Amino acid sequence: MPELPEVETIRAYIDEKVSGRRIDDIRVCLPRLIKNSSAGDMKKTLIGRTITACSRRGKYLLLHTDGPYSLLIHLRMTGSLIYDAGGGEEIRAQRIVFLLDTGKLIYRDIRTLGCLWLVPSAGLTHIKGYDTLGPDGNSPEFTTAYVYPRLKGTHRRIKSFLLDQTQVAGLGNIYVDEALFRAGIRPSRRCNHISRVTAGRLCDAVHAVLAEGLAHGGTTIRNFVGGSGREGNNQDYLRVYGREGQPCLVCGTEIRYVKQAGRGTHYCPHCQT
Ligand SMILES: [Zn+2]
Structure with missing residues (x-):
């Protein structure tokens, strides 16, 4: 399972690639990975929004948008986020694909144990495992x-x-x-x-x-x-x-x-x- 350094490595890469990109469409190949919303609601909420940043807390990734809702992701065992600029090889195990104004953001997951949630862009997420996190092990608060x-x-x-x-x-x-x-x-x-x-x-x-x-x-x-x-x-x-x-x-x-x-x-x- 990816731990802080692995999730942070993904975050830095994704943040660089997708910040400022608009979500034009979403292809949900495996709706059950979205834990607190239907695929339809997720599309309605996120399509047309611009991704402003990708941040991380613990082993969670947060894809911020300029709208009222953002996307919280836990990769669990085999989840990953990949940016596809197009023209490359077909990526296996694509579960949710965000078609951006430039390129695609792909959530891939072989064992399909990952979780995605729609969460308010500001304030508490009301996702228990996230709101109750202690300080990151590499943060100045962990003393x-x-x-x-x-x-x-x-x-x-x-x-x-x-x-x-x-x-x-x-x-x-x-x-x-x-x-x-x-x-x-x-x-x-x-x-x-x-x-x-x-x-x-x-x-x-x-x-x-x-x-x-x-x-x-x-x-x-x-x-x-x-x-x-x-x-x-x-x-x-x-x-x-x-x-x-x-x-x-x-x-x-x-x-x-x-x-x-x-x-x-x-x-x-x-x-x-
Ligand atoms: Zn020894």
């Missing part, structure tokens, strides 16, 4: 002062805390495992057993892994490609995720793999306590 009191207040395990989008937005399985490795924290550690100093280290690690992921254009494990169709190369820089059975890059101990918070979890039993 030790923010996270430490929240860790103190719960005995849940740190991995599930970091995956909780209401606490910190944008992290998924890959970047959580990487951040915990950098911070030297065992994924099963109880939040309230983490000291202020260690919480500071964790904060720094979250910022660092997200910044590196962004710098590398995202992580391509199975099928993530940025909006331009280029794969990210952050997978070449992962230190613990996907390395089960291989020696730890720091101490040489074999990296372990366990199921935790329902997710495959990688850690070094020596470096992470």
Whole structure:
């Protein structure tokens, strides 16, 4: 599933390509992906509007228009947005196509688990997962002062805390495992057993892994490609995720793999306590 760096990579590309473009028509090949509106209502609301920007919060993309409604998108497992200037190869798994005054914006999705919603252009979206997002893991608001009191207040395990989008937005399985490795924290550690100093280290690690992921254009494990169709190369820089059975890059101990918070979890039993 695309996490913050992958979604941000798509956002930057799409923002550059479609800002200022008018929506002339919409082809809805799979209406059930639109969660709070019919295909007809979406067309009525968006056709004729101009896209003003593409922004991101957590793993959500927001396609802003100059009208009263904008489009909120969650890519889930295999969703992606592609800009097609025309004349290229046919793109597979096109689910919703926005015909613009120049080119096409294509929502493609192989496993069709993605979600799109029409939301008010201003104020709350009333989409629960979006309105309740915590600060982005790479934002100035995600600090030790923010996270430490929240860790103190719960005995849940740190991995599930970091995956909780209401606490910190944008992290998924890959970047959580990487951040915990950098911070030297065992994924099963109880939040309230983490000291202020260690919480500071964790904060720094979250910022660092997200910044590196962004710098590398995202992580391509199975099928993530940025909006331009280029794969990210952050997978070449992962230190613990996907390395089960291989020696730890720091101490040489074999990296372990366990199921935790329902997710495959990688850690070094020596470096992470
Ligand atoms: Zn180690």
